[in-house]
Amino acid sequence: MSGPRRIMWAYLTTGIAVFGLMVLVGLAMRMEQARWLTYDPGSFYALMTLHGSGMIVALALCGMGGLWFIMDRERAMDQGLAWSAYALIVFGVVAVILSVFPGRFGAGWTFLFPLPFVGTTWPNWATGTFLIGVALVMLGWTIYCMQLLGCVLTKYGGMRGAMGWDLVFHHDAFVASGRPEPPPAAFAALITAVDGLFAVAGGMLVGVALIIHWIDPTVAIDPLWAKNLTYLFGHTFANLTIYMAIAFVYVALPRYAQREWHTSQVLAIAWWGTLLFVATAYFHHLYMDFVQPRGLQYIGEVASYLAAFPPAVVTIFGGAMLIYRSRLRWTMSSMFMYAGLVGWLIGGVGALIDATVPINVSLHNTLWVPAHFHTYLLEGVTLFVFGWIFADLEARTGLVSSLATRWITGLGIFGGGAVLLLGWYVAGAASVPRRYAEQPAPGPAIAAWASAGAILLILGLVVCLIEAVRLARARSAETAA
Amino acid sequence: MRDRQAYVAVKFVNGASPVLIGFLVAAGAILIIMAAVARTTIEPPETQAAVTSSGYRLRKGWLWGLGASAVVALAISLPSFPYGKPETLAGKHFTVIASQYSFELPPAVPAGTNVIFDVTSKDVNHGFGIYDPRGRLVAQVQAMPDYVNHLPLRFGVKGHYLVRCLEYCGIAHAGMQGAFEVR
Numbered sequence: 128m129s130g131p132r133r134i135m136w137a138y139l140t141t142g143i144a145v146f147g148l149m150v151l152v153g154l155a156m157r158m159e160q161a162r163w164l165t166y167d168p169g170s171f172y173a174l175m176t177l178h179g180s181g182m183i184v185a186l187a188l189c190g191m192g193g194l195w196f197i198m199d200r201e202r203a204m205d206q207g208l209a210w211s212a213y214a215l216i217v218f219g220v221v222a223v224i225l226s227v228f229p230g231r232f233g234a235g236w237t238f239l240f241p242l243p244f245v246g247t248t249w250p251n252w253a254t255g256t257f258l259i260g261v262a263l264v265m266l267g268w269t270i271y272c273m274q275l276l277g278c279v280l281t282k283y284g285g286m287r288g289a290m291g292w293d294l295v296f297h298h299d300a301f302v303a304s305g306r307p308e309p310p311p312a313a314f315a316a317l318i319t320a321v322d323g324l325f326a327v328a329g330g331m332l333v334g335v336a337l338i339i340h341w342i343d344p345t346v347a348i349d350p351l352w353a354k355n356l357t358y359l360f361g362h363t364f365a366n367l368t369i370y371m372a373i374a375f376v377y378v379a380l381p382r383y384a385q386r387e388w389h390t391s392q393v394l395a396i397a398w399w400g401t402l403l404f405v406a407t408a409y410f411h412h413l414y415m416d417f418v419q420p421r422g423l424q425y426i427g428e429v430a431s432y433l434a435a436f437p438p439a440v441v442t443i444f445g446g447a448m449l450i451y452r453s454r455l456r457w458t459m460s461s462m463f464m465y466a467g468l469v470g471w472l473i474g475g476v477g478a479l480i481d482a483t484v485p486i487n488v489s490l491h492n493t494l495w496v497p498a499h500f501h502t503y504l505l506e507g508v509t510l511f512v513f514g515w516i517f518a519d520l521e522a523r524t525g526l527v528s529s530l531a532t533r534w535i536t537g538l539g540i541f542g543g544g545a546v547l548l549l550g551w552y553v554a555g556a557a558s559v560p561r562r563y564a565e566q567p568a569p570g571p572a573i574a575a576w577a578s579a580g581a582i583l584l585i586l587g588l589v590v591c592l593i594e595a596v597r598l599a600r601a602r603s604a605e606t607a608a
Numbered sequence: 609m610r611d612r613q614a615y616v617a618v619k620f621v622n623g624a625s626p627v628l629i630g631f632l633v634a635a636g637a638i639l640i641i642m643a644a645v646a647r648t649t650i651e652p653p654e655t656q657a658a659v660t661s662s663g664y665r666l667r668k669g670w671l672w673g674l675g676a677s678a679v680v681a682l683a684i685s686l687p688s689f690p691y692g693k694p695e696t697l698a699g700k701h702f703t704v705i706a707s708q709y710s711f712e713l714p715p716a717v718p719a720g721t722n723v724i725f726d727v728t729s730k731d732v733n734h735g736f737g738i739y740d741p742r743g744r745l746v747a748q749v750q751a752m753p754d755y756v757n758h759l760p761l762r763f764g765v766k767g768h769y770l771v772r773c774l775e776y777c778g779i780a781h782a783g784m785q786g787a788f789e790v791r
Contacts, residue, residue: 168779168780172776172781235776239775241731241732245708248779351754354752386656415748416752417690417757418755418756425689432681435674436675439674440670440671447642448663450649451648451654451659451663452649452652452654453649454653469639472642473639476635476638477631484689485685488690489627489744489745489746489747490627491735492735492737552631552632557625557744558744564781566782
């Protein structure tokens with residue numbers, strides 16, 4: 128296996144391992160809410176903290192590895208730096224796990240100041256370990272984004288070239304010059320790097336402030352300032368997991384459709400919009416903070432709406448257009464990628480509803496929120512990642528999974544997933560709060576059938592894993608022969 | 609004018625949640641359309657150029673439709689934002705103080721008139737979520753340390769209103785409740 132491919136697979140396998148662990152943690156939480164399992168609230172909130180922070184890092188690792196590999200083929204990057212970023216993130220994940228087991232840190236991934244320090248039921252070292260763990264993840268992410276940015280800027284002639292400025296505004300001259308336009312995946316890389324660095328700057332500010340407060344509790348922090356920066360980082364980082372993984376669809380889906388996904392002027396402009404709106408949509412997390420400057424609340428709603436346009440009009444529509452009346456080969460990979468586009472779109476509708484302030488008044492911090500973000504993370508990003516993994520395995524082995532395997536996997540992941548997700552939507556519309564170890568009615572009854580859906584989903588994931596291992600072993604056997 | 613509009617009228621909505629129904633209809637439509645697109649892969653293929661040509665026209669219509677929907681949604685929602693300038697909010701003020709894990713609340717507030725809840729916290733971030741007598745969340749605001757959030761409301765229905773914490777605040781978060789009467 129080549130160096131770059133080894134890097135990609137290190138990120139992917141680590142991400143998938145953490146993802147698998149976090150799925151089980153999530154199931155344990157849902158079963159506790161259904162009253163199928165009984166454990167104390169302290170354990171529930173520790174698991175909730177682990178699930179939230181671990182799952183985002185898991186998906187980010189998968190996206191990072193795949194996107195790094197794609198861009199490395201455009202222009203070779205330093206492998207040592209990629210390993211450094213990986214090591215920092217893995218150390219960060221280990222620190223976060225240690226803060227929860229055995230530390231029982233339970234302030235949530237949001238760690239809203241001053242919760243990690245007030246009324247705590249966990250030791251002080253657990254708070255510090257968690258904060259240092261998050262800081263390590265941010266450091267690794269910073270290195271990764273800088274490397275990605277360097278790659279894109281060098282390859283395509285600075286920011287002007289990478290943004291496709293001449294392609295859009297001097298189209299004829301650009302075509303006549305014979306210069307290649309950046310491929311669609313390069314836009315995903317550029318926007319990930321720029322928005323990623325912007326977000327992590329905010330995250331680092333609040334992270335360092337919290338670590339200083341942990342060392343010296345007399346150092347004061349403004350709670351509204353801390354909340355803004357926490358969500359700037361958290362929201363943007365989570366959002367970018369989608370935009371990293373969409374590069375997989377740009378690269379792999381055309382192969383199955385036997386068509387091309389080229390960079391058009393519209394695609395370039397759409398990504399400019401994404402650059403701006405992903406960085407400004409986070410204000411919707413503070414809709415219920417009425418002291419937030421009113422202008423930022425307006426920006427929050429407008430940016431949240433506009434953020435939907437590039438995916439809906441360009442990428443998802445483009446994906447549908449790509450396969451329409453094509454000779455698409457339906458395999459595990461193409462099935463996951465196309466289904467991921469559907470999940471992203473449906474989750475986006477749920478998010479848009481929640482991003483409308485007068486509606487948010489009755490949905491904010493209810494189960495409607497995990498409903499929509501699980502839709503585009505579980506039935507969107509995760510499927511893009513699985514699609515990418517199977518694209519690599521199918522390309523290298525020449526093997527395709529049987530129709531029965533695809534059906535069983537699909538029934539589990541899409542069918543079980545739909546039941547799980549529907550539970551959150553129904554409960555959210557019924558005003559059941561999120562982040563409750565013990566929910567008011569009708570929460571527990573809904574959690575029971577949602578848990579059944581989650582178990583079905585996990586069975587689908589297990590079949591998927593077995594199939595991936597089968598293909599990987601077939602490749603190993605072929606190589607050995 | 610804007611601040612008069614900031615008062616959220618608290619009234620009952622009968623039947624199933626229109627938000628949920630709207631979402632399910634949209635999700636169903638997306639599933640049907642995307643499944644129909646997927647099904648075309650078993651039909652005789654067309655060239656990419658032919659598909660792109662008609663697809664771009666359709667995309668233009670989709671963009672305009674989406675844009676028009678966004679403009680309508682903004683036009684309806686922006687004037688209904690619940691934020692009012694504290695100095696211009698007219699009505700009787702009631703102080704709400706949250707702390708781990710209880711609320712200090714007024715025992716009763718009047719119905720049919722403008723009231724303003726001045727909400728703060730003694731310790732960490734909390735959420736001041738008001739549930740109507742039927743158990744539906746009808747209004748909320750964050751309770752933040754060092755800040756006072758002003759929540760303007762007008763209750764149209766008398767009864768017993770439950771308050772739940774809607775921002776994760778620690779180990780007993782799920783049990784943090786209070787109540788007041790609207791008379």
